Amino acid sequence: xxxxxxxxxxxxxxxxxxxxxxxxxxxxxxxxxxxxxxxxxxxxxxxxxxxxxxxxxxxxxxxxxxxxxxxxxxxxxxxxxxxxxxxxxxxxxxxxxxxxxxxxxxxxxxxxxxxxxxxxxxxxxxxxxxxxxxxxxxxxxxxxxxxxxxxxxxxxxxxxxxxxxxxxxxxxxxxxxxxxxxxxxxxxxxxxxxxxxxxxxxxxxxxxxxxxxxxxxxxxxxxxxxxxxxxxxxxxxxxxxxxxxxxxxxxxxxxxxxxxxxxxxxxx
Amino acid sequence: xxxxxxxxxxxxxxxxxxxxxxxxxxxxxxxxxxxxxxxxxxxxxxxxxxxxxxxxxxxxxxxxxxxxxxxxxxxxxxxxxxxxxxxxxxxxxxxxxxxxxxxxxxxxxxxxxxxxxxxxxxxxxxxxxxxxxxxxxxxxxxxxxxxxxxxxxxxxxxxxxxxxxxxxxxxxxxxxxxxxxxxxxxxxxxxxxxxxxxxxxxxxxxxxxxxxxxxxxxxxxxxxxxxxxxxxxxxxxxxxxxxxxxxxxxxxxxxxxxxxxxxxxxxxxxxxxxxxxxxxxxxxxxxxxxxxxxxxxxxxxxxxxxxxxxxxxxxxxxxxxxxxxxxxxxxxxxxxxxxxxxxxxxxxx
Amino acid sequence: xxxxxxxxxxxxxxxxxxxxxxxxxxxxxxxxxxxxxxxxxxxxxxxxxxxxxxxxxxxxxxxxxxxxxxxxxxxxxxxxxxxxxxxxxxxxxxxxxxxxxxxxxxxxxxxxxxxxxxxxxxxxxxxxxxxxxxxxxxxxxxxxxxxxxxxxxxxxxxxxxxxxxxxxxxxxxxxxxxxxxxxxxxxxxxxxxxxxxxxxxxxxxxxxxxxxxxxxxxxxxxxxxxxxxxxxxxxxxxxxxxxxxxxxxxxxxxxxxxxxxxxxxxxxxxxxxxx
Numbered sequence: 001x002x003x004x005x006x007x008x009x010x011x012x013x014x015x016x017x018x019x020x021x022x023x024x025x026x027x028x029x030x031x032x033x034x035x036x037x038x039x040x041x042x043x044x045x046x047x048x049x050x051x052x053x054x055x056x057x058x059x060x061x062x063x064x065x066x067x068x069x070x071x072x073x074x075x076x077x078x079x080x081x082x083x084x085x086x087x088x089x090x091x092x093x094x095x096x097x098x099x100x101x102x103x104x105x106x107x108x109x110x111x112x113x114x115x116x117x118x119x120x121x122x123x124x125x126x127x128x129x130x131x132x133x134x135x136x137x138x139x140x141x142x143x144x145x146x147x148x149x150x151x152x153x154x155x156x157x158x159x160x161x162x163x164x165x166x167x168x169x170x171x172x173x174x175x176x177x178x179x180x181x182x183x184x185x186x187x188x189x190x191x192x193x194x195x196x197x198x199x200x201x202x203x204x205x206x207x208x209x210x211x212x213x214x215x216x217x218x219x220x221x222x223x224x225x226x227x228x229x230x231x232x233x234x235x236x237x238x239x240x241x242x243x244x245x246x247x248x249x250x251x252x253x254x255x256x257x258x259x260x261x262x263x264x265x266x267x268x
Numbered sequence: 269x270x271x272x273x274x275x276x277x278x279x280x281x282x283x284x285x286x287x288x289x290x291x292x293x294x295x296x297x298x299x300x301x302x303x304x305x306x307x308x309x310x311x312x313x314x315x316x317x318x319x320x321x322x323x324x325x326x327x328x329x330x331x332x333x334x335x336x337x338x339x340x341x342x343x344x345x346x347x348x349x350x351x352x353x354x355x356x357x358x359x360x361x362x363x364x365x366x367x368x369x370x371x372x373x374x375x376x377x378x379x380x381x382x383x384x385x386x387x388x389x390x391x392x393x394x395x396x397x398x399x400x401x402x403x404x405x406x407x408x409x410x411x412x413x414x415x416x417x418x419x420x421x422x423x424x425x426x427x428x429x430x431x432x433x434x435x436x437x438x439x440x441x442x443x444x445x446x447x448x449x450x451x452x453x454x455x456x457x458x459x460x461x462x463x464x465x466x467x468x469x470x471x472x473x474x475x476x477x478x479x480x481x482x483x484x485x486x487x488x489x490x491x492x493x494x495x496x497x498x499x500x501x502x503x504x505x506x507x508x509x510x511x512x513x514x515x516x517x518x519x520x521x522x523x524x525x526x527x528x529x530x531x532x533x534x535x536x537x538x539x540x541x542x543x544x545x546x547x548x549x550x551x552x553x554x555x556x557x558x559x560x561x562x563x564x565x566x567x568x569x570x571x572x573x574x575x576x577x578x579x580x581x582x583x584x585x586x587x588x589x590x591x592x593x594x595x596x597x598x599x600x601x602x603x604x605x606x607x608x609x610x611x612x613x614x615x616x617x
Numbered sequence: 618x619x620x621x622x623x624x625x626x627x628x629x630x631x632x633x634x635x636x637x638x639x640x641x642x643x644x645x646x647x648x649x650x651x652x653x654x655x656x657x658x659x660x661x662x663x664x665x666x667x668x669x670x671x672x673x674x675x676x677x678x679x680x681x682x683x684x685x686x687x688x689x690x691x692x693x694x695x696x697x698x699x700x701x702x703x704x705x706x707x708x709x710x711x712x713x714x715x716x717x718x719x720x721x722x723x724x725x726x727x728x729x730x731x732x733x734x735x736x737x738x739x740x741x742x743x744x745x746x747x748x749x750x751x752x753x754x755x756x757x758x759x760x761x762x763x764x765x766x767x768x769x770x771x772x773x774x775x776x777x778x779x780x781x782x783x784x785x786x787x788x789x790x791x792x793x794x795x796x797x798x799x800x801x802x803x804x805x806x807x808x809x810x811x812x813x814x815x816x817x818x819x820x821x822x823x824x825x826x827x828x829x830x831x832x833x834x835x836x837x838x839x840x841x842x843x844x845x846x847x848x849x850x851x852x853x854x855x856x857x858x859x860x861x862x863x864x865x866x867x868x869x870x871x872x873x874x875x876x877x878x879x880x881x882x883x884x885x886x887x888x889x890x891x892x
Contacts, residue, residue: 008801012701019698020716023769026731027720029741033734040739080638083631090628101881103635106643108877110830112846113866116853117646120653120863137642144635159362165330166364168352170378170429174627180377184368205724205833210850220833224726227837232739239727250719332621350620 031243034236051237055226059238062222063245069132069218070201073139077197081147082190086182088148089155103148106141111206114141118211132216138207143200147193154189155182192256199249219245278464279342279432280306281327286337288322296322298490299337306342309459309466311480313473315512318486320469321437327467328435329354341432357431361438363422365410371421372397372406378429396424415443416451423458434459434466440475452478473513477501485509507616510546516614517552517588520544532583533562537610549577551612552590560605564588569598580606654864667864673848677868679760680845684828687764688821691771696817698772699779700809714780721773725766725833732766732838733757758839766834771827775820782816783809815883822880826873845869 034052037045088096106114115138123129160182167177183190205220212221219242226235281304288297297319304310312320325331327339329351338347346354365374375396379389397403400420405413413421419439426434439455440448456479459466470476476483477497484494485508493505504510519535521528526538528545537545557563564580567587578590578598590606598604655661667673702714720728736742737757746754756762786809794804810817832846845865853862 009705012697012705013707016698016701016713019694019772020713023720023772024716025741026735026769029734030727030731076638080634084635087628087632099632103639104877105874108826108874109870110832110846110866110873112830112832112849113650113870114643114646116849116862116866117650118642120859121646121649140638141643144638148635158367159364162360162362162364163366165351166358166360167366167377167381168330168350169328169356169358169435170381170425171352171355172377172381173352176381180381181366181368185366187368199722203722203724205726206830209832209836210853220724220726223724223730224833224837227726227730227733232734235730236734239730242727246722247719250722254715254718329620332619348619350623 027243030236030239032236033233034238034240036233039232039236051233052240055234055237055241058230058234059219059222059226059241062217062219063241065132065216066202066219067245069136069139070198072136073143073201074194074197076136076140077144077147078190078194081144081193082151082183082186085148085151085155086160086178088152089160092156100145100148100152103145107145111138111142111204112210114138115207115210130213130215135208135211135216135218138211139201139204142204142207143197146196146200150193150196151186151189154186158185188256192253195249195253195256199246199253202246202249277430277432278306279344280304280308281433281465281467282340283323283327283333284338284340286323286326286333286339288319288326288331288337289334295489297326297333300491302484302491302494304465304467306465307463308481309468309479311476311483312467312469312486313471313476313480313483313512314486314492315471317488319489320471320486323486324435324437324467324469327433328356328358355429355432357426357429357434359419359422359426359434359436359439361441363418363439363442365418365421365425367410369410370406371402371408371410371413374410374421375425375428377425382429392428396428399427400424416447419443419451423455427462432465434462434464436466436468438469438471441470441472448475455479477513485512487512502614504614504616510614510616515549515589517547517549518544519547519582519586519588521584530562530582530584530586532564533560535561535608537561537608537613540610540613540615542615546614546616547608547612548614549589549591551608552580552588552592553607553609554590554592554594555605555607557605559607561607562605563603564590564606566598566600566602566604568600571597578604580604650863651867653860654867656860664864664868667861667868673845673865676843676845676848679843680829681872683760683764683767683844684825687767687771687828688824691768691775691824692817692821694768695772695775695779695820696813699776700783700805702776703780703783717776718773720770721777723770725770725831725835726837728766728769729834729837731769732762732834736762736765758842760842762838763835763842763844766838767828767831770831770834771824774827775824778816778820778823779813782813786812818883819880822876822883826876826880829873829876830869 032043033039035047035049036043037048037050084099088099118134118138119129122134128134163181163185164177167181172180203220204218205224208218208221209224212218217225223235223238223242226238230238281302283300283302285299285301286297287295287299289295300323302323312323314320322331326333326337329339329346329349333339333347338345340346341354351358366377369377372393376389376393379392384392393406397406400423402417402420402424405417405421410418410421422439436455440451443451452475459479468476468479477500480497482494482496483500485492485500487506487508493500493509500509501513504513510516519528519530520543521530521535523529523541523543524534526541527534527536528541528543529535535545562582564582566578567581568579570577575591575593576598578592579587580590581587654664668677698717702710702717734740735757736755738753738755740755740757743753743755746752756765790808790812791804794808799807830846831844832850835842835844835847836850846869849862849865849869852858852865
C-alpha cells in the first residue's frame with residue numbers, strides 16, 4: 001500500500017512540476033531575451049542592459065502615465081467604493097445583491113464592448129477623448145467591483161452594525177464612527193482592495209487599447225506597440241520592466257492573503 | 269467593587285404606547301406601557317422572539333417605536349433623539365469592543381467623542397479600570413482578553429461617560445456557567461452600589477430573579493406579568509409565566525370534596541380545589557406512609573449533587589417532578605409516599 | 618428628522634457617487650451601444666443576423682469552441698495539480714504555488730509575446746525541433762498558439778479556486794468513504810469531485826468567459842486569427858462599421874455575462890477575480 005502511494009505521489013508531483021515549468025519557462029525566456037545582445041544568436045552573444053536602457057528612452061512616458069493612472073484609479077475607487085461598500089454591508093438585502101451584480105458588469109462584459117460604448121457616447125468631446133482621464137474612467141469601471149467586494153467582505157465579517165451601535169451609544173456622530181471605528185477595522189480589506197486595483201490597472205489592456213491615443217499610451221499599450229514594431233530584444237526588455245513593476249505588487253498581495261495568526265484568548 | 273466615587277445623575281424611564289412592527293411585517297412588540305423608577309433594576313425576561321431585545325433597543329434609541337409611541341427619560345421626551353444623544357450606557361451581548369483600540373482607548377472612547385480634556389480623560393479611565401479590577405490591562409489589545417475580562421471592559425466603557433441609564437443586552441449569555449455565576453454577583457453589587465436605573469435583558473430566569481428589583485416576563489411581544497421576583501415565582505399570573513419561571517407540575521383529576529380524586533389516591537389539598545392543580549417540584553414532600561396523599565412510583569431519579577430530581581408516576585398516566593434534598597439513594601421502581609401542602613398550590617387568575 | 622429617515626438619507630448620499638459614475642460611464646454608453654447596434658441597414662434584426670450570418674457565425678463558433686476547449690483542459694490540469702498541492706506538504710511546495718499563481722496578473726499581450734518566444738518563428742521550441750528533427754515547429758500564429766496562450770492565463774485562476782475549495786472540503790467524508798472500503802480513485806470520483814463540483818463549475822465558467830472576451834493575446838499573435846473579439850476590433854478600426862461592431866460586442870457581452878451568472882449562482886461569492 002505504501003509503495004503504491006509513493007508512485008501516485010511522484011506521478012502527481014511530476015505532473016505539477018511540468019505545469020509549473022510550462023508557466024515559468026516563458027517568463028525566464030523573455031527575461032533572458034531582454035538582456036541578451038542578440039536573441040537569435042543566443043546567450044553566446046553576451047549579456048547587456050542596452051535594451052533596457054533603450055526601452056527607457058523610448059517608453060518612459062508610458063511607464064509614468066501607467067503609474068499615474070493606477071494611483072488615480074486607486075484614489076477614485078477608494079473615495080467612491082468605500083462608502084458604497086459600507087451601505088451595501090449595512091443593508092444586505094435583495095437590492096444590494098442587484099447593485100453588486102451591476103457593478104461587476106464592466107468586468108463580466110468584454111473590455112472591448114465597454115470601451116466601444118464609451119467612445120460612442122463621449123468620443124465627440126475631444127478634450128475629454130484625448131485626455132488621460134478618458135482612460136481613467138475605463139480603469140475605474142473595471143477595478144471598482146474589486147475594491148467594493150474586498151472591503152465589503154471585511155465589513156460583513158466584523159458585525160459592523162453592532163460596533164456602530166456601540167460607538168453611537170457612547171455618543172459618536174456618524175462621521176466620528178466612520179473614521180474612528182469603521183475604517184480602522186476594515187484596514188485589511190482596504191489594503192487588499194488597493195493592491196488589487198493598482199495591479200489590475202497596471203496590467204489593463206483590453207479597454208485601454210481601444211481608448212488610447214498616441215499621447216495617452218499606458219505600459220501594456222506600449223508593450224503591444226513594442227511587440228509589433230520593435231525588435232524582439234526591446235519587446236523583451238520592456239516586458240522585464242513590466243515584471244519589475246508588477247511582481248512586487250503580486251508578492252504583496254500573496255503575503256496579504258496569508259491568514260493572520262489569531263492570538264489565542266485565555267480562558268478564565 | 270469600589271464605586272464610592274461614582275456620582276450618577278440617574279432618571280426614571282417611561283414607555284407610552286410603544287409598539288414595533290418591522291418593515292417585513294413581523295409584529296415584534298404590541299403597544300406597551302412601562303414605568304421604571306429611578307435607580308431600579310428592571311429585568312426583561314422571556315424566550316427568544318418575545319420582544320425583550322426590541323424593547324431594550326427602543327429605550328436605547330436604536331429602534332424607533334411605531335407611530336404614537338413615546339419614550340421618556342425622566343420628564344424629557346427622547347423619542348425623536350437618536351442613541352448618540354440620549355446619554356445612555358449600553359452593554360451588548362457580544363460586547364462590541366472596538367478591535368482597533370486598546371482597553372484604555374475603548375473605555376475612553378465615549379469621553380473622546382465628547383471632547384473631554386486629556387488629563388481628565390486619563391483620570392476617569394484609571395477610575396474605571398480600578399473599579400472593574402482591570403488595572404494592568406490598560407494597554408492590552410481586545411483579542412488578548414478572556415470572555416470575563418471583555419465583559420468588564422464593556423461595562424467600564426459604558427459607565428465611563430456617567431450615563432443616565434444602563435442598558436444590558438444579555439451580557440452574560442456568551443460566558444460559561446461558572447463564570448456567569450461569579451460575574452452575576454459582581455454585576456449585582458455594581459448595580460446596587462451605583463443606584464443607577466438599569467434595564468437588563470436575559471432569557472435565564474435564575475439570572476432574572478437574582479438581579480431584578482422587578483421582572484417583566486414577556487411573551488410574543490407583550491408583557492405577561494411584571495412584579496418583584498417573589499411575586500412572579502409564587503403568584504404567576506398566566507400559565508406561560510408559571511411554566512417559564514421554575515418548573516411546574518400539573519395534575520388533573522375529579523374534584524371530590526376538598527380533594528382531587530386520582531386513580532392512585534385522593535389528594536386532600538383543600539379547601540381550595542380545581543379539576544387541575546399546579547404546584548412546584550420542591551413543594552412535593554416525601555413523607556411517611558401514614559401521612560401520604562399518594563404513593564407514587566419512581567420512573568427516573570437524577571442525582572444532581574445538591575439535590576435529587578425524581579420523575580414520579582402518580583397513576584392515571586400522569587407524572588410529576590419532585591425535588592428533594594434527602595441524601596438517600598432513589599431507584600426507578602421504588603414506591604415513595606408523597607404529600608402536597610394546600611399552601612403550595614398555585615392558582616392562575 | 619426621525620433617526621431612521623436621517624439614516625436612509627445618509628445611505629443614499631453615500632452610494633450616490635458610485636451610481637453617478639456607473640450610470641454616466643457605463644449604463645448610458647451601453648444603452649447607446651445597444652441602439653447603435655440596431656442602427657445599421659437591418660435595424661434590430663441585425664442582432665439576429667449577426668448570429669446567423671456565416672461570416673460571423675464561424676467566428677462565434679470558433680471562439681466558443683476554443684473557450685470551451687481551454688476550459689475543459691484547464692479544469693483537468695488545474696484539478697490534478699491543485700488537489701495535489703492542497704493535500705500534500707513537501708519542500709518547495711510554496712515555490713510551486715507561487716509559480717502557479719503569479720501569472721495571474723499578466724495581461725494578454727504579454728502572454729501572447731511569451732507564446733511567440735516559445736513556439737513562434739524564432740521560438741525556443743522551433744529551434745529545438747529543428748535541431749532534433751530538422752524541421753521547425755511553429756504553432757504561435759494559429760489556433761494552437763492561441764490555445765496555449767489561453768491555457769497560460771487560465772490555469773492560475775482555476776488552480777486558486779480549486780485549492781481554496783479543496784481546503785474547505787470536509788476530510789471526514791473521505792475518511793468515511795475509506796472506512797467503507799473505497800479505493801483512492803473511488804474516493805476521488807465519488808467524494809472529492811462531487812464535493813468540488815460548485816468550484817469546478819464556477820471557475821470553469823469564469824475561464825470560459827475570460828477566454829471568450831480575451832483580446833490582447835489574439836491581438837499580439839496576429840490579427841488574422843478568427844476569434845470574435847478580433848472580428849469586432851477589425852470591423853471597428855478597419856471598416857468603421859460601427860453598428861456591426863456594436864451588435865457583435867453586445868452579443869459577446871451577453872454570452873460572457875450569462876456564463877458568469879452561472880458561475881455566481883453555483884458558488885456564491887467564492888469566485889476568484891477575473892482580470
